[in-house]
Amino acid sequence: xxxxxxxxxxAVCEKFRTARTLSTVESRKDxxxxxxxSKYSARALLQEVKQLLSAAxxxxxxxxxxxxxxxxxxxxGVNHTDxxxxxxxxxxxxxxxxxxxxxxxxxxCVSLYIQAQNNLGILWSERDKIKTAQTYLESAEAxxxxxxxxxxxxPLDPSEHFMAEEIQLTDQERSKRFEKAxxxxxxxxxxxxxxxxxxxxxAQYCHTTLKRQLEYCGYHPVxxxxxxxxxxxxxxxxxxxxxxRHCLAAASVIFSQAGQVPSxxxxxxxxxxxxxxxxxxxxxxxxxxxxxxxxxxxxxLLEDNIGELDPDRQxxxxxxxxxxxxxxxxxxxxxVLFGMSDICDSVLAMEEKVSSVYPLDFQEAREIFLVGQxxxxxxxxxxxxxxxxxxxxxxVQDHSALFKVLAFFEEDYxxxxxxxxxxxxxxxxxxxxxxxxxxxxxxxxLQFELADTYYKMMDLKVAIGNRLEELDSHxxxxxxxxxxxxxxxxxxxxxxxxxxxxxxxxxxxxxxxRPAMVAKFHIARLYGKLIxxxxxxxLENMQTSLEYxxxxxxxxEKYPDAVRAIETELELSKEMVGLLPTKMExxxxxxxxxx
Amino acid sequence: xxxxxxxxxxxxxxxxxxxxxxxxxxxxxxxxxxxxKNIRLxxxxxxxxxxxxxxxxMDTTQESVFSTVAKNIVxxxxxxxxxxxxxxxxxxSGKTFTMMGPSESGNFTHxxxxxxxxxxxxxxxxxEREKEKAGSGKSFLCKCSFIEIYNEQIFDLLDSASAGLxxxxxxxxxxxxxxxxxxxxxxxxxxxxVLTMGWRNRRVASTSMNRESSRSHAVFTxxxxxxxxxxxxxxxxxxxxxxxxxxxxxxxxxxxTAGMRLKEAGNINRSLSCLSQVMTALVDIGNxxxxxxxxxxxxxTFLLRDSLGGNAKTCIIANVHPGSRCFGETLSTLNFxxxxxxxxxxxxxxxxxxxxxx
Numbered sequence: 036x037x038x039x040x041x042x043x044x045x046a047v048c049e050k051f052r053t054a055r056t057l058s059t060v061e062s063r064k065d066x067x068x069x070x071x072x073s074k075y076s077a078r079a080l081l082q083e084v085k086q087l088l089s090a091a092x093x094x095x096x097x098x099x100x101x102x103x104x105x106x107x108x109x110x111x112g113v114n115h116t117d118x119x120x121x122x123x124x125x126x127x128x129x130x131x132x133x134x135x136x137x138x139x140x141x142x143x144c145v146s147l148y149i150q151a152q153n154n155l156g157i158l159w160s161e162r163d164k165i166k167t168a169q170t171y172l173e174s175a176e177a178x179x180x181x182x183x184x185x186x187x188x189x190p191l192d193p194s195e196h197f198m199a200e201e202i203q204l205t206d207q208e209r210s211k212r213f214e215k216a217x218x219x220x221x222x223x224x225x226x227x228x229x230x231x232x233x234x235x236x237x238a239q240y241c242h243t244t245l246k247r248q249l250e251y252c253g254y255h256p257v258x259x260x261x262x263x264x265x266x267x268x269x270x271x272x273x274x275x276x277x278x279x280r281h282c283l284a285a286a287s288v289i290f291s292q293a294g295q296v297p298s299x300x301x302x303x304x305x306x307x308x309x310x311x312x313x314x315x316x317x318x319x320x321x322x323x324x325x326x327x328x329x330x331x332x333x334x335x336l337l338e339d340n341i342g343e344l345d346p347d348r349q350x351x352x353x354x355x356x357x358x359x360x361x362x363x364x365x366x367x368x369x370x371v372l373f374g375m376s377d378i379c380d381s382v383l384a385m386e387e388k389v390s391s392v393y394p395l396d397f398q399e400a401r402e403i404f405l406v407g408q409x410x411x412x413x414x415x416x417x418x419x420x421x422x423x424x425x426x427x428x429x430x431v432q433d434h435s436a437l438f439k440v441l442a443f444f445e446e447d448y449x450x451x452x453x454x455x456x457x458x459x460x461x462x463x464x465x466x467x468x469x470x471x472x473x474x475x476x477x478x479x480x481l482q483f484e485l486a487d488t489y490y491k492m493m494d495l496k497v498a499i500g501n502r503l504e505e506l507d508s509h510x511x512x513x514x515x516x517x518x519x520x521x522x523x524x525x526x527x528x529x530x531x532x533x534x535x536x537x538x539x540x541x542x543x544x545x546x547x548x549r550p551a552m553v554a555k556f557h558i559a560r561l562y563g564k565l566i567x568x569x570x571x572x573x574l575e576n577m578q579t580s581l582e583y584x585x586x587x588x589x590x591x592e593k594y595p596d597a598v599r600a601i602e603t604e605l606e607l608s609k610e611m612v613g614l615l616p617t618k619m620e621x622x623x624x625x626x627x628x629x630x
Numbered sequence: 631x632x633x634x635x636x637x638x639x640x641x642x643x644x645x646x647x648x649x650x651x652x653x654x655x656x657x658x659x660x661x662x663x664x665x666x667k668n669i670r671l672x673x674x675x676x677x678x679x680x681x682x683x684x685x686x687x688m689d690t691t692q693e694s695v696f697s698t699v700a701k702n703i704v705x706x707x708x709x710x711x712x713x714x715x716x717x718x719x720x721x722x723s724g725k726t727f728t729m730m731g732p733s734e735s736g737n738f739t740h741x742x743x744x745x746x747x748x749x750x751x752x753x754x755x756x757x758e759r760e761k762e763k764a765g766s767g768k769s770f771l772c773k774c775s776f777i778e779i780y781n782e783q784i785f786d787l788l789d790s791a792s793a794g795l796x797x798x799x800x801x802x803x804x805x806x807x808x809x810x811x812x813x814x815x816x817x818x819x820x821x822x823x824v825l826t827m828g829w830r831n832r833r834v835a836s837t838s839m840n841r842e843s844s845r846s847h848a849v850f851t852x853x854x855x856x857x858x859x860x861x862x863x864x865x866x867x868x869x870x871x872x873x874x875x876x877x878x879x880x881x882x883x884x885x886x887t888a889g890m891r892l893k894e895a896g897n898i899n900r901s902l903s904c905l906s907q908v909m910t911a912l913v914d915i916g917n918x919x920x921x922x923x924x925x926x927x928x929x930x931t932f933l934l935r936d937s938l939g940g941n942a943k944t945c946i947i948a949n950v951h952p953g954s955r956c957f958g959e960t961l962s963t964l965n966f967x968x969x970x971x972x973x974x975x976x977x978x979x980x981x982x983x984x985x986x987x988x
Contacts, residue, residue, distance in 0.1 A: 160892040168892065226892045229908045238912050261924045262906055268913045268921040306794070320922040327920055422808075424799035436920075465801075472712065472869070473804030473936050535709060 047087055051110075051197040054080035058114060071118045078114045081107055084197075102144060105134035106196045109151050116158050128155050142190040145182045146213045149175045149220060150193065156223050160230075169227045175220045189213060211251060218247045238269050242282075246373055249289075256293035257314050260286040263373075264321040271328045276391040279325055284385035285373040286318050316417035319410040323433045326389065326407030330400055330440040333393040337443075344443060353395050360392070400444040407437045420465070428469070428477055431461050435484065452495045455488050462488070471531060479531050483550055486524030490557055493517035493564065511566050518561045525554040525561075542594065549600045552587060556604040559583035559611070570626050574619060581615045584608040637938070638945040639967045640699050641669060642686040644724035646953050660954040663687045671961060672954075680964050688952070692741075695728065696748040699945050704752045706943045707854060707871045708760070714872040714937035715745060718966065719949030720959040721878035728947055729875050730829070745947070746825060746850065746873050750818035753852065753871070764858065771855040772815040776828035777807050779929050780846035786810050787828035787848070797932055803868075805933055815852070825850060847930050848875045872937060876930075946970050 054077040062073035085107045088100065112127030131151045139148040152175035159168040182190070189210035195203055204212075225240035245263055248254040267282035293311065336352060339345035373382060394400040411434045418426040435458040442454040462485050471478040493514055500510045532547060533539050543551050562580035567573050587608040591598050598605060643663060661671045669685050671678045686695050703713035717725040731743035757770050776787040777795070784795040788811040798808045815821045832848060850873040858865040910925050937944045948967035950960045 157892050157894055223892050225908050229911055234912055237908060241908055241912070258906075265906065265910060265913060265924050268923065271921050272913065272919040274919075314924075317922070317924040321924065324920050324922045331920070420801060422798040422800075424801050424804075433920075468801050470802045470804065472710070474801075535706075535711070 043087075045199065047084055048197045048199060050080050050084050054078075054084070054110065055194065058110075058117075074114055074118050078111065078118075081110050081114065085111075098138065101134045102138065102147075103196050105131045105144070105147060105151075106193050108134065109147055109154075109193065112151070113154055116154065116161075121158055121161065125155070125158055128158070139178065140182055140185065142186060142188055143196070145178065145186075145190045146216055147193040149178055150216050152178070153216065153220055153223060156220075156227070160223075160227070165227055165230050169224075169231070172220055172224050172227060176217075176224065179217045179220065214247065214251050215253060218244060218251065218253070221247065238266065241266055249285075249373055249378065254289075256289050257311065260290035260293070260318060261314055263289065264318045267321055268324065271324060274328075274332055276325070276329055276332075279328075280386055280389065280391040281373065281382070283318070283322055283325055284382045285378075286321070287385055288378060288381045290315065290318060312417045316414045319414040320430065320433075322410040323407050323414060323430070323437075326403050326410070327433055327436055327440070329391070330394065330403055330407075330437070333395065333400065334440055334443045336393060337395070342443075344446075349395055352393070356392065356395070394444070397444040397446065400441055404437055404441045408434065411437070424469075424474065425477065428465055428474075428481070431465060432480070432484070435462055435488075439488075448495050448499050452492055452499075455492045455495070458488050459485060459492075475531065479528055479547075479550075482524050482528040482531065483554070486521050486528060486554065486557070489517050489521035489524065490561070493521060493561075497564070506566070515565055515567075518565055522558055522561050525558050529554050543590075543597070548597060552590070552597070552601045552604060555583050555586050556601070556608060559587075559608070563611075570622060574622055574626070577615055577619050577622070581612065581619070584611045584615070588612050637970055638683045638699070638943075639948065639970050640684040640686065640695075640945065641680075641682050641948045641950060641964065641967060642690070642695060642724065642728055643669075643688050643950055643952050644727070645688040646951070658954050659952045660957040660960055661950070661952050669964070671957075671964060673957075673961065678961075680968060682948075682967065692728075692731065692744055692748070695947075696745050696752075699947060700745050700749050701752060703943050703945055704749050704871065705756065707753070707869050708756045710856075710867040710869050712870045712872075712936060712942035714874065714934060714942055714944045715749070716874045716876060716944070716946045717745075717949060718876050718946055719878070719963050720951065720956065723949040723951045723956075723959075723963070725875055725878075725947075725949050728949055729873065730825075747818070747822050749871065749873065750821040750825075750852075753854070754818040754821075757854075760856075767860070768856060768858045771857070772821075773812045773853045773855075774815055774821060774824055774851060775807065775810045775812050775853075776825065776848070776850045777810055778832055778846045778848050779933075782929050784810075784929060787831045788813060788824065790831045797929060804870075804936060807933070812853075821852070847877050849873070849930075849933065872934060874934070 057073045057077035057080070062071070062077075065072045065074075085104070088103055088107065108127045108131035112124045112131060115121070115124035115127060117124075128151050132148065132155075135144045135148045135151070138144040152171045156168040156172040156175070159165070159171065189206040190213050192204055192209055192212045195209075221240050222244045225237050225244055228234075228237035228240060241262075245259065245266065248259060263282045263286035267279040267286065270276070270279035270282060337344050337348055339348070372379065389403060389406045390399065394403055411430055414430050415427065417423075418430055420427040438454045438458050442451045445451045445454065462481055466478070466481040466485060469478050469481065496510060496514045496517060500506045500514065503510070529539070529551060532543070532551060559580045559582075562576045562583070565576050567576070585608075587601070587605060591601075591605050643661065646659065659672075661669055663685050664670050664679070666685055667681055667683070669680045669682070671680065684698050686698075700715055703715060707713045715729075717729045719725050727742075727744060729744045729746050731740055731747065753772075757772070761768060761770065778785045778787050783793070784797065784807055786792040786795055786807075786809070792809065792811075795810055796808045797805060799805050813824050815824065828850070829848075832846070852871040852873075853868060854871065855866065855868045858867075906925055910923055913921055913923050931938065936942050946967060948963050948970075950956070950963050952960070
């Protein structure tokens with residue numbers, strides 16, 4: 036080793052090591068008034084080393100010298116960017132790359148070259164030039180792939196260039212560090228793609244980052260599980276149920292590891308325990324959404340134009356499923372699988388507990404429903420109403436939604452009615468207790484949902500009644516009472532829109548326009564459906580009904596922008612406004628036939 | 631009416647620090663106030679004009695800031711509505727001056743006292759007036775708490791011994807800080823006393839734990855409870871008035887508002903700490919699909935969730951420093967203030983009755 040051989044070299048290595056310790060360990064203890072103190076000392080040392088190296092004679096070991104210089108340039112580059120001197124940092128990093136350029140594919144340089152590019156990516160993102168950052172990071176990614184294809188042996192870690200030979204790293208350690216540098220590349224790329232709004236790519240890189248964290252054991256179980264669960268929600272929004280389920284299954288499996296690991300000193304605070312329970316409940320909530328989305332998407336596929344299950348469509352989809360199932364899914368699966376063999380088995384076992392294909396009949400739907408319902412119980416264990424009002428109610432709303440979609444698959448109207456009754460039983464007590472002063476929006480959601488549920492139940496009772504020869508008094512009473520409840524909740528909802536002086540708004544805001552109109556429209560219909568043998572009462576109901584229909588028509592005339600939101604309802608309202616007065620006239624004539 | 635629930639946004643321009651404006655006229659300023667609603671930022675190449683509900687010029691008095699911005703909120707608080715007043719802006723832009731008044735005067739009658747002491751006065755003035763009107767049939771109970779949010783942890787400024795309080799929700803009372811001291815108030819002077827005491831705790835903390843005051847949010851909450859007896863019927867009404875001094879806006883770079891900056895991976899293996907943020911962003915963009923985001927909002931937004939687009943009356947006072955050296959911060963404050971008008975609670979009424987019109 037040319038001029039810096041022997042014990043001179045040992046001193047150089049020592050200096051280098053001190054600089055690294057200063058930079059990575061000591062600097063964390065620097066006072067806030069002098070935050071870069073250790074970094075500056077490290078920089079001075081690195082520059083000394085650089086001096087010593089350049090004093091060395093060039094010649095026989097030019098390549099070795101260039102690589103060592105590149106390591107120093109890299110360290111100096113990182114040091115300068117850390118201390119907010121971006122331009123200087125960029126120069127050093129560029130020089131590092133220049134020095135390495137000819138050797139970038141050799142095992143002693145490739146890792147350093149990738150890390151230099153990673154750092155240039157960060158540097159350019161700090162300058163708000165995300166596209167430039169992207170080019171560096173993508174080129175780092177390409178280099179990794181090329182190296183792995185052409186060579187693939189564990190490459191040297193940059194720090195080894197200043198290490199005595201006898202303490203060089205093992206192949207295993209080298210590989211670990213190299214892979215970590217590459218994981219960082221992918222992690223930065225995930226961010227770059229997110230900033231560039233390349234959502235799909237961002238998700239894909241998040242996925243790969245998670246996968247690699249798992250492979251190289253560089254993860255914290257709870258954090259990892261939560262990330263995987265969050266990613267599952269992305270896949271949900273894309274209707275990729277297989278991927279979503281895989282993420283969730285992996286999240287659950289990895290999370291359970293966190294519980295098993297006996298805590299370091301076994302002095303976990305209550306707070307930590309609490310956090311752990313909350314995370315578990317969060318993952319359960321992701322599962323609930325999974326079941327719900329799967330069921331709801333299936334409903335969308337299966338319903339006819341009045342929202343009922345379409346048997347033809349059902350048969351068609353069943354046939355189609357048989358054909359596709361095997362071939363397609365398997366190909367996709369390979370690409371996204373998490374984990375090494377042992378974890379993989381647990382994940383697969385977890386996956387088997389719930390389907391990832393659209394349920395096509397009640398039985399299939401029920402199985403998914405039950406899984407969802409179990410997770411509802413699990414999530415509620417932590418998110419109790421006392422302390423977690425919003426979360427608790429959201430979970431109850433999901434539970435209600437699970438019942439709602441299950442009811443779609445139920446053919447028996449009586450049983451369907453009972454499912455809706457379950458929804459009412461869970462929502463009504465919360466709704467009555469909830470203070471709208473603090474929970475206005477949730478309050479409205481509950482009122483509307485309750486109204487809607489009563490409305491549906493009434494429709495079902497009417498349908499059941501229609502099958503009978505004659506409506507018995509019990510059924511009539513039931514229908515009327517359901518209709519009254521529906522009216523009550525629609526009115527409560529409409530009242531919530533009133534201002535402090537109890538005046539209904541002249542102009543409805545966009546976010547409540549459609550629900551408010553639907554509420555008015557449904558109230559109109561409900562008054563039309565009330566059954567009474569008293570003609571005078573009937574006339575009154577028709578009058579009320581007409582008023583509500585008229586509201587819709589008048590409002591849309593005044594604010595034509597509203598028409599878009601309620602086209603169908605408006606059309607029917609117009610029709611009713613035309614028909615009702617004649618009908619009422621006839622009824623009146625019947626009442627007083629002698630006039 | 632519509633005006634009722636929108637967030638009101640006001641901008642207040644503080645006078646430049648001594649020396650800057652006098653020596654070089656208006657040269658050293660990066661903005662000019664055009665009217666009581668418009669402000670022009672001297673950006674290049676094109677100047678940019680911002681419109682707000684109210685723009686307070688450098689010479690606007692404390693009194694007129696109070697009466698334009700806060701009076702109405704205190705009044706609606708008396709009518710049973712929750713109200714919140716935020717101060718936002720970079721360190722040195724005059725947040726504390728606007729909210730508290732000159733720091734050196736512990737004097738509550740100082741003519742330069744800020745929005746908070748004036749709100750107290752007005753609140754108790756209204757309470758007295760109500761009491762006189764209603765006679766013995768109506769009584770009031772005022773309580774206050776004062777907390778600080780630093781590093782996503784909650785501290786009680788009225789009990790300096792406590793640490794790490796939790797946010798919880800009550801089905802009838804909304805969000806609250808579990809275990810926070812509540813002090814009963816009987817007059818504005820008392821309220822001011824509690825406030826200054828707490829404020830002092832805030833500063834003490836800033837030296838003992840080496841944190842800067844501008845890194846923490848301080849939330850002073852007054853609960854007004856009224857009880858009215860009509861024959862045998864007892865009518866209880868309760869509302870909150872939140873007075874919030876936000877951390878200096880320049881400290882918030884690390885949050886979601888950050889631009890293109892990439893989060894670096896830490897030295898420790900596991901710490902690819904921003905992955906969660908990337909994914910939360912991906913899920914957030916989701917297209918109306920049902921989904922659950924595992925990562926909670928910040929403590930502050932959770933605590934004030936109701937104020938941000940709920941049915942509370944909320945006002946944001948964005949403070950800016952007119953010096954041209956502050957151009958960047960001023961621009962970002964004005965941008966924030968403009969966005970604030972659009973803040974809405976994301977929840978919607980789930981209306982799904984397709985196919986039900988038959």
